[in-house]
Amino acid sequence: MSRILGQQAGRRHSRTVLRALAAREAPEVLDHASDFPVVLCKADGARVRDADGNRYIDLTSFFGVATVGHRHPAVFDALRVQSGRLLHAMGDVHPADVKARFLREIGRRLPADDYRAVLSLNGSDAVETALKFAAAATGKAGVIAFEGSYHGLSAGALEVTHLPAFRTPFASMLSGRGRFAPWPAADGADAAAVLDAVRSAARADGPFPVGAVIIEPIQGRGGIRVPPPGFLSDLATLCAAEGLILVFDEVYTGVGRTGAFLRCQAETVVPDAICLGKSLGGGVPVSGCWMRPRLADAVARAGVEAVHTSTFLGHPLGCAAGLGVLKALDHGHLLKKAALVEAAVRTHADRWREATGCVRDVRGAGGLMGVELQAPGGGPGGELAGRVVARALKTGVILLTEGPAGDVLAFTPPLSIPPRDLDQALALVGRALTEETAIP
Template structure:
């Protein structure tokens, strides 16, 4: 693919025809302010009108390089041809009947695909829902039903969603939790393996530290589930040291605790494996998926061991829109695209291309304290030079400058000091190089510090 080619009819080239935001987007932002609840924020003050490949086109005709993928959703690319064709065909047949009323084959086909693709060769079952938060919440329901125990353990810096239970499971107060309590009880937090801040603690040692705290403060006999992101998302793209996940999973098996992998952000080829827990050969009891599952349509799933998934009573799982037929055919098309187009390998190629450039940048700029991540899920943590002190002010300034230059980047981290990169796997090498050139120039010219 060359930079001049098109994807979904969109020219694959960064091009700015107005300042960011342009007048059309500014007018739409004014309408948003008058019509949309103030609590609904936006990262960029531009309104999308088309997208494809690695480009988002705004209302003013600006072409922006997409290093966000709608927060890891459009992994196969926006308007991916197989997804478009499948949804167009389905919408002409029927849009909804509710699987709990009159079921349809595509829901079963998605369940079969997830049972086949997720880690482990044990018998599995799947249930479909709408969002990542719903998937995580239902994983907890299933684990509690299976074990008869109440408690749930999550980890420092975790993000699991915005429902009442998943807000309790999420570590970051602003903007996710502040003023919204009280939260669901019986949620406990353990220390994470965070190599950049752990002072050399290896993964197994970090896991034993967490297990000791859990054993003392919760007690394994009270614990239904341990829920963990194999690589954290909103918490800062923290990749635990090798041995952390596998040690925790082994303890869960020995203790009768359901080990739940929250792969909402890491799943579906994003990290250079189909699922991130495969990197260390970890087989979760339950796996929660969403985001990249359906090429941009709302769908999520819980997949896991048949005996655990079958524990809830009939009617105990479900929802009006869970496994909507449009989303199901989109998921099947997205999975076909991942497999047919070799997108797991493409994620590894993106990692190699981006990470080497980011590491070069870190060597020349001491404000970049850490480069981390796998596949097309990469991040840099910005700090006061020579320390691990977070620099959120610099992070916001660099992101804003990149946005003005036509590159969509996202921030994250409990302290707001991490730039994260989540390009669609359909992005071209030329767009990656252009975006990284912009990022390098942005770091060179941005001198704001905390």
């Protein structure tokens, strides 16, 4: 088997597995018929191998999850020890001891010490928790979110996810309790108008009075969009003045991704609720919503029953993996390494801009960076970005696009990626872009 990056070994095994999946899996799940997907077999750090033995560098952290690197030894060891002791507990009746250790360690890293958690498995679960507790605390089910937002796809989360592709098939079940304010321009030109829009929406009459605002401190799936400086703290001030619950959805930005443990800390905001997921378990599903007392105390047990819970709440493996992630972040000084990722992406993207004229914008923070493309001559860049992703995969780089038009190349590698690997992978992306733009 070749040690060289790229698809030298072909795609025979990947194709076989994809055919088997096509026969058994709902067609919506995966593009079984296209020749793009590879079947993943092994991943360590930022290096990945597929079913045919082809090798790749991962610039995605697999949906932003492997922030500390794939199969980080601290995560792996924590899982090994925990799975030798207790695989499953009864989170809301007889909990596992590791849950207390995990919550204590997370608690030490939050912007206030009175946050209380409800743990869960997916990012959407954490958003559901925030929305349910906000409604219970305020008696108001209306929520203001932002255009371009992505907060997950479960029934409640979908109400505040703006991206139309996800809403359209399920429009008949949406209640309309999510309202959407414009996302502010990066230069702050319309920030005051956006805040006015939030205030008016919060005060407007309607079937769902508004009790909460939910925001991604940097929009991820909406195209890696960063709000202007000061916008988030102005929003927090507005929410406090209007009596609105402020929820920061840090499922993508949290746990070190942008160079601070939480993005709200870089923005000096102390939200009423913080949703975490993705990186939290280093590859093991664990998420949670951390709420200040106004919210956390709003829901009481019904006698012996927890009323917002689930079978796997506080799962021992998730908690153990989460402790491993925190150790990996600290010992590897990974928060500091986010700045190196940002600098490398900016340096390479400047070269691509000069070489191709197809880079419209470079934005993001730390290990959450986006390069927006345009077609040669200035048209929409979605098709070009798709071709770059496909070509990069062939040469050994796993890359994805973000944004409703798919025109933003997203760079969210493990923060532990060796600088040489990062440089090599970015050079391969640059080559893919140059070659694709050279095609008449």
